[in-house]
Amino acid sequence: MANLSEFNQWLQKGLGRAVLHLRTHDPAPYREAVLYACTHDLTYDAQCEGDREIYLLDLINCVADQDFFRNGFLEALRTPPKDPERFDLGRIVEMARNFAEKGDDEMKQAMYRAVADAGFEPEPIYYEDLIKLDGLPALVIAAEHVPSDMPEDDLWQVNSLVTALQDRDGVEAANDAIRRAEQESPRLAQMLERSRLYESRFEPGEIQKHLDYVALKKMIAEKPGAMFYAGWGRTATEEELRAAASDLILEKDESRLLAYLRIFWFQPFPGPIAPVLKLAESDNVRLARFSVKVLSQLTNPAIRELGLRLLDSAGRNGDGVELLANNYKPGDFQLMETLLGEPMQVDDLHSFEIGVRHLASAHHSPEAERSLTLLYENGPCSLCRCGVVEELIALGCFPDWMREECRYDSYTETRKLVQ
Ligand SMILES: [Zn+2]
Numbered sequence: 001m002a003n004l005s006e007f008n009q010w011l012q013k014g015l016g017r018a019v020l021h022l023r024t025h026d027p028a029p030y031r032e033a034v035l036y037a038c039t040h041d042l043t044y045d046a047q048c049e050g051d052r053e054i055y056l057l058d059l060i061n062c063v064a065d066q067d068f069f070r071n072g073f074l075e076a077l078r079t080p081p082k083d084p085e086r087f088d089l090g091r092i093v094e095m096a097r098n099f100a101e102k103g104d105d106e107m108k109q110a111m112y113r114a115v116a117d118a119g120f121e122p123e124p125i126y127y128e129d130l131i132k133l134d135g136l137p138a139l140v141i142a143a144e145h146v147p148s149d150m151p152e153d154d155l156w157q158v159n160s161l162v163t164a165l166q167d168r169d170g171v172e173a174a175n176d177a178i179r180r181a182e183q184e185s186p187r188l189a190q191m192l193e194r195s196r197l198y199e200s201r202f203e204p205g206e207i208q209k210h211l212d213y214v215a216l217k218k219m220i221a222e223k224p225g226a227m228f229y230a231g232w233g234r235t236a237t238e239e240e241l242r243a244a245a246s247d248l249i250l251e252k253d254e255s256r257l258l259a260y261l262r263i264f265w266f267q268p269f270p271g272p273i274a275p276v277l278k279l280a281e282s283d284n285v286r287l288a289r290f291s292v293k294v295l296s297q298l299t300n301p302a303i304r305e306l307g308l309r310l311l312d313s314a315g316r317n318g319d320g321v322e323l324l325a326n327n328y329k330p331g332d333f334q335l336m337e338t339l340l341g342e343p344m345q346v347d348d349l350h351s352f353e354i355g356v357r358h359l360a361s362a363h364h365s366p367e368a369e370r371s372l373t374l375l376y377e378n379g380p381c382s383l384c385r386c387g388v389v390e391e392l393i394a395l396g397c398f399p400d401w402m403r404e405e406c407r408y409d410s411y412t413e414t415r416k417l418v419q
Pocket residue numbers: 350381382383384385
């Protein structure tokens with residue numbers, strides 16, 4: 001029988017092992033831990049790892065004590081959190097919705113009250129669940145709660161509410177219903193109008209056309225922080241790339257250097273690499289990272305040498321392994337195994353994991369098995385775990401016990417891999 005701290009680690013990572021354990025052991029000692037996981041955010045990266053609704057429902061069903069969870073959710077909706085840092089109203093609303101859907105009116109009232117009290121500002125994801133539950137009326141209520149001066153940067157959230165309704169009722173039916181409701185609710189009309197204006201800026205327009213290099217260079221000088229330089233690089237001619245490479249080498253301003261480096265994220269850098277190798281060791285973390293991204297596409301003994309050096313430097317292990325992707329030699333995965341046996345900060349472990357995944361998928365070597373298995377066990381992020389599992393399957397090194405756990409993994413795509 002697993003001790004609580006071990007069980008909590010499984011929950012945190014979202015391992016299917018937690019579900020299997022509850023199925024085969026007395027679940028009572030673990031029910032508080034499951035309730036905590038349903039009411040707090042334990043994920044490493046909430047934005048990337050998706051919701052854990054099915055996983056948490058599996059756990060709740062294993063505990064088989066509906067009253068305990070019902071009371072727990074009502075209390076969580078009605079009382080100030082004891083652990084506000086990890087308290088996750090969105091998750092609670094999501095879980096509570098499963099009770100409300102079965103006709104639990106008290107739960108439904110508590111959900112609406114808690115969401116209204118929280119205000120629209122934190123995250124409209126709360127309203128998404130109310131929309132899943134009640135459809136258009138919940139969208140209208142959300143509109144009443146949106147501050148009319150909602151900051152532009154938050155307007156994308158309105159779109160996610162519309163998408164929630166479209167997912168629930170179908171795109172056409174949802175759009176028809178919204179059009180009708182807009183006539184009734186000026187607040188809804190105003191909210192949607194602002195959101196549409198905002199979204200229209202991202203539709204293909206002038207900026208999507210391929211600028212010639214002279215215009216691009218002017219843009220880098222004036223707006224180095226713009227995001228589209230990598231996209232420009234994708235469609236650039238060889239001549240344009242050579243011109244950009246020459247200017248990169250001459251550039252001294254750090255923000256412009258970042259813009260030039262972006263151009264070569266998806267295109268091989270055609271200039272001499274020595275200056276980029278130097279930038280990869282810059283104290284400016286972004287400059288160093290962007291340079292690694294450029295170098296990682298090239299093959300050169302100097303890049304391998306830098307990769308091996310960075311592997312051994314704390315905080316740069318992930319960059320080190322990225323540089324080996326195109327500079328790999330058999331036996332490299334043993335270096336990864338050694339590093340995975342040593343303590344690492346969680347963020348470093350995560351970037352190292354991403355690098356090892358890239359290395360493994362570039363070389364499909366059975367040598368990667370042990371590293372991937374260690375990452376399955378210790379990696380903090382369930383999205384990366386999915387990539388690890390995919391690679392183990394591709395290598396034919398996917399043990400039955402792992403397959404069984406993956407059927408109950410918190411990350412839906414991982415479950416799909418073993419269906
Ligand atoms: Zn990840």
